[in-house]
Structure formats: structure tokens, C-alpha cells
Amino acid sequence: MKPAPFDYRRARSVADALGLLAELGGEAKVIAGGQSLMPMMAFRLARPSHLVDIGGLGELRGLWVDDDGLHIGALTTHHQVETCTDPAVLAGWPVLPASMSWIGHLPIRTLGTVGGSVAHGDALAEWCLLTTLLDAVLVAEGADGRREIPVADFFLGFFTTALLPDELLVEVRFPAPAPHAALTEYAERHGDYAIVSAAVSLDLVDGSLRGGRIALGGVADAPVRVPEAEALLTAGTTHPDELGGVFAAAADAAAAAVDPGDDQHGSADYRRSLVRTLVQRAGVQASVAARAVDDDRPAAVPAGARRRP
């Protein structure tokens, strides 16, 4: 269908966009890449009276690393992350470029933005999972200036975030490097939103596993961390056999800890068994990524191994 009529305003700066949002009030919506908002408008699930287009704000586009971690401007596209060649990004956060191929398809990734994904707050979106996994900080700007929101306080539930209607998400920041991390998921067709997704990040110090993080999508209204399973991520070695046992135990603990619902994409039991398979797989991939980093070689995961549970 065609979207319902609306008035269009093109923002010339962040300040201009904030002024427009304040002036136009609650019926106005920001449009970034439009890859979620436009389908919703075409279905008439969204009928904003005004669109404030922030797509031209070059100041919000790009990735850079400094002492505070990796900064990703809200308007950076999925494709820009996927094709990023900055050695500092690839050394510290290789999981980000590597995960992009899970997001829809190439023509979606060329327009869709990191900030748009996070602001949209879909529990199955890869960026929502990655920010949850890596304790990202979401930087919002409003009339009173900037505020930093820890990811633990950001995703509040079904398509609901802590962002206020008159605020812009300006940056997503990953404070700490995560060289040993992986994301994997299962969908009926590649490019569809996942039924369940899992991401794992490992703390490997001097050849031993000292802890890690596990995040899941598709088991609740928002992405979740699983502390019960994370507690099991310790081992005195990084030998693949021993780690395999550790990941299997963590995967069982994760499957036991979640309480997913039933819907047309799968029963609760099916989702729990996907959790078990995917946590184990992400753990193995994260440790493979780790060995590859240690060997100073790019992480090679066979393409075909990514898809099926």
C-alpha cells in the first residue's frame, strides 16, 4: 500500500532536528534509513503527521576508536560497518562487521542505520543483541543536551526503549573491546528476522577462560543476558575439547533459564532447543575467533556452517 499523507521536514543539523521535534510535537517521527519505518507506513501501522528526515546529517555518520571505546554514529549504515577496514575496529570488535550479513539483505543494509535499529528496539534485531551483549552505551541528545544510557536501562520491552519522543539517538558506543565474540541465529530463510539468536563474548586471559557474556534474542520482549549461563564460562585452558564441554553446560543452563512464549514461528520447547544449539555454536565460534586473533589471522568460519542449527 501507499503510506498515508504526511508533511516532510529535512533537518540541517542535530539542533535543527531537535527544534523540529519540539515544535511539531508527538505526532512527528524521525526518519533515518527508513528500512523499518517505511514498511510500517506502507502497512499503515504507522501514520506520522510529520517526518523529520535526519538522513542528511553527515555529522552522525562514521565509526572511530579512542580511549572511550568504539563510537558508531547513529546514521552509520549496516553496510558501512560490514565493509569497515579500520584496523582498530577489526582488532577490537571483529564481531560487528562479521554479524552484519545476518541483517536482512544487502539492499536493506545499504540504507538501514545502526541508530535506527537500536531506536526501533526490535527484540530480534542484531544491533539490539550486540549492544546488549557488549554493554554498549546509547548516547541520546535532547533539548537539555546529551545523556548516556547504559544498555541495561535502554530496552524496556516490546518495541519500547528509554529514548524520549523529542530525543535523538546520536551515537552507539562500545566501551570495551571484545575480540573474542560471535553472533549466530536461526531463521527459516536467510535474511528473515531470526526465530532465536544468540551471541557470546569470551574473556580469555593467558590461555584460560575467565568469564564471558551470553545474550539471546527471540526468547523475551527484549534481548536478554543469561547470568546463570555466564557463570559457567570459566576454564583453565582454551583447548577446544575442554571448551566444548564448557559451552555445552552453558547452553543447557541458558535453555533452562529462559521462558520463551509460543507463536506461529515456534513453540517454547522449540525455542529452548534452538537456544541450546545456538549458544553452543556461538561459544565455539567465539573461541575460534579468539584463536584466529591470537594467531594474527582473520577468523575463518565456513560459510555453510553459519546457517543451520
Added chain:
Amino acid sequence: MSERQLVTLTVNGVEHELLVEPRRTLVDALRHDLRLTGTHVGCEHGVCGACTVLVDGLPARACLMFAVQAEGREISTVESLSPDGRLNDLQQSFVDHHGLQCGFCTPGMLMLAEGLLAERPAAGREEIREVVAANLCRCTGYQSIVDAVEACARARCPQEERS
């Protein structure tokens, strides 16, 4: 409400000024206002890929962009592939490998593949398969489309230039 806006679009190297409602999608502006009907339109919500064009050289869904958002950007449509009425090498490869039957998906597939090959000239079969999966084809079963793109890629970027 919904006041018309003047936009300047560069399509296939030619600048056009259009007065459009903000809700006019880029694909409708191309087809109805500029009469460039080579670009097809199917689902109008981003899943089928029939409307795929290049925006600043990268493949994008023309149904998921409002014409007003395309101000100042370079759009290329399937018409750009054969300015003198002769098929380009990719189009010829689709003919040679039976990469189309009804042809509905073809303009989108061609622009998707042009975008891919411009960015990754040495793309291998697996990469081509993954990218072609972005667009739906109800006729061919995809194998012949992948064959067509792969053959064109090999001709454009011979083995010795592949890394």
C-alpha cells in the same frame, strides 16, 4: 497537510526537478513522474526486490525511500545499462544463461548484480548466491540467474585478477 515539495533528482546522470507529495516513493517517482518504467514494483514494502536501483552506486529498494529523501543523490536504473539500446554484458549474460523467464524480477536482479560487481568485482559463486537471495524470482529457480551473474563477473574480472 502534505504540501508538495520540490526535489532535484539525478537519475542516470540527468538532473530532474519534480514537484511531489512527500509520500511519493522513489519507485513511483521514477515510474509515474519520470516515466522510467524499467524499474518494477511488486510488494511496496521491501521484501521482493523488484524495485532495486542503485543509490550512490549501492543497491537499494526504491519502494523504501521517499523521493524527497533522494535529493542530491545519484540514482541509476536499469535504463542506464543500455543507453544506446544495446544490451550490456550483464544483460547479455542473462539472455545467454536463461536468467529470466517472465522478466518481472529482471530489472531488480540486474541492478542488484551491478551493485554487487561494482563493489566486489571478484565475487565468487557463494557471495553471488547470498546477494541474489535478496530478490524474489518466481520463475527461474535462481540457478540460472546465479550462472548469469557469475559468468559476467568472470568475464569482467579474469582469473588472474582475482585474489
